[in-house]
Amino acid sequence: MLHRPDKKPARPYFSSGPCAKRPGWSLGALDNALLGRSHRAPEGRARLREVIDRSHALLGAPSDWKIAIVPASDTGAVEMILWALAGDAPIDVLSFESFSGLWAQDLRDELRLPRLTVHEAPYGALPDLSAIDWSHDVVLTWNGTTSGVRMPGPEAIPATHEGLVICDATSAAFAMDLPWDRLDVVTWSWQKALGGEAAHGMVALSPRAVARLENGASRPLPKIFRLTNRKGLIDAIFQGDTINTPSMLCVEDALDSLRWAEAIGGLPALRARSEANLAAVTRWVEKTDWIAFLASDPALRSSTSICLKIVAPWFVALPQDGQGRAVKALTGLVAAEGAGYDLASYRDAPAGLRIWGGATVDTADIEDLLPWLDWAYQAVSKEYAA
Incomplete structure (x- = not known):
């Protein structure tokens, strides 16, 4: 029998979501949270916009991309994009772990898309990337949170492709390099690599994705999924006007994480x-x-x-x-x-x-x-x- 170890981790928190808080975190990080105020007040909008702007800069997203805070964590972010965009073109989806499998299931069984190709692989592997038709829209998960498998690098995606590339990056954002020039939609949540609190997602859109949203055939969507109206993209959502009421405690926590990330490099x-x-x-x-x-x-x-x-x-x-x-x-x-x-x-x-x-x-x-x-x-x- 091995000797019982003498030393324990200072912070024994290894959950894959919600994840460990940043080193040195305490409840004092939330002392300045905008509580008892409307998120639509100027101060509330400013905090929400600050999350968007700091995230945009920290991730290195192109300046012409639009980023928004959306409901229901990364799941909500992915679902709103699939329901808003999927079906306007043939679509390929990679399915190799729980959540990528869920996106494939929704496209097949809920949206019932007639021009859908599912590329499957077991846990621990990736599907055959050479079989993907990049003239189609492609839905991929950059890092499989439940399988420990990630995309091998930017070269996996052609530099030029006709379809939109929709990337679930929730356990990759803020920890891995994302090839923004080869992606069109990227989603993530605060509860993964930032160690933030749950229930809030983020979505980033390239100009190509915005054009598709504004011009593509749309299906009826519930309010929490709508990024467009009859006039086009609801631009205020990308300025800090959230679709539904956010937690300003969670917003303050996200800002704390972003500032810490900036401070360490x-x-x-x-x-x-x-x-x-x-x-x-x-x-x-x-x-x-x-x-x-x-x-x-x-x-x-x-x-x-x-x-x-x-x-x-x-x-x-x-x-x-x-x-x-x-x-x-x-x-x-x-x-x-x-x-x-x-x-x-x-x-x-x-x-x-x-x-x-x-x-x-x-x-x-x-x-x-x-x-x-x-x-x-x-x-x-x-x-x-x-």
């Missing part, structure tokens, strides 16, 4: 922190015989949602429900010690571990977590391998 520093977290896990995996990356190709491994599979023969031999119970027991032991929380893989993913490695997580905390995983594994294996 912007996107390059955020990316470096996340890659350092992946590197720490990689070193551990390479010397540990019971664990492996869910993504076998190193070029596809996510630096934010780091997904792992247990490869010990006794675990592989268990039925699916038994594997789930073993993972629950393992992660439960670590949580009971206060050494790491929310470490089990997503409910629809293969049973295993998932460690959030976004920039708000300190590498030292991941390094302090890993011995606890070894310790808990030893304890669980004695019970389940017998």
Whole structure:
């Protein structure tokens, strides 16, 4: 039996959403929140516009793109775009984990698009990118939050393409470089790489996407999905007039995260922190015989949602429900010690571990977590391998 580790992570928070707050965060960061005031007052609009402007600059989005705060987190952002845009052209969608699979399901079963091609791959892999028809609209997830698989790089998308490229980037934005010149719609939420609070999403539109919204055939949409009216794009939404009432506490928290990111060096520093977290896990995996990356190709491994599979023969031999119970027991032991929380893989993913490695997580905390995983594994294996 391994010796029980002596050191615990200073911040044992490894959930993939809502994610760890930025280092040094406290409730004092919210002291100046605009509470008891209307979000439509000049001060409220100014705070909302500040989130938009700081996000625009930090992500390096082109100056002619439009960015808005929208309801219902990244899910709401993606859904509003699919319902507003999908179907005007043939569409290809990549499906390789829970949420990309959900977008494919909605396009097929809810919108019932007749000119739809679904490119599928199992957890841990990407679909065949060479099979995509880039003259079609394409829906892709840049980083699979539930599979730990990310796009290999900007070259995966042709520099010139006829269709619109709609990118769900919720666990990639603020941690990875996005090829803005090859994308047309990008969505994300505050609760991932910024460590913000839930329920608010953001959508960024290229001029090509705006033109399609204004000129394309539209279907009836509920109010919370509408970015256009009879006059065209509702430009006020992109100036800080939100579609529905936002939480000004969450807005203040998002501003705190953005200011922290700027202070440490912007996107390059955020990316470096996340890659350092992946590197720490990689070193551990390479010397540990019971664990492996869910993504076998190193070029596809996510630096934010780091997904792992247990490869010990006794675990592989268990039925699916038994594997789930073993993972629950393992992660439960670590949580009971206060050494790491929310470490089990997503409910629809293969049973295993998932460690959030976004920039708000300190590498030292991941390094302090890993011995606890070894310790808990030893304890669980004695019970389940017998």
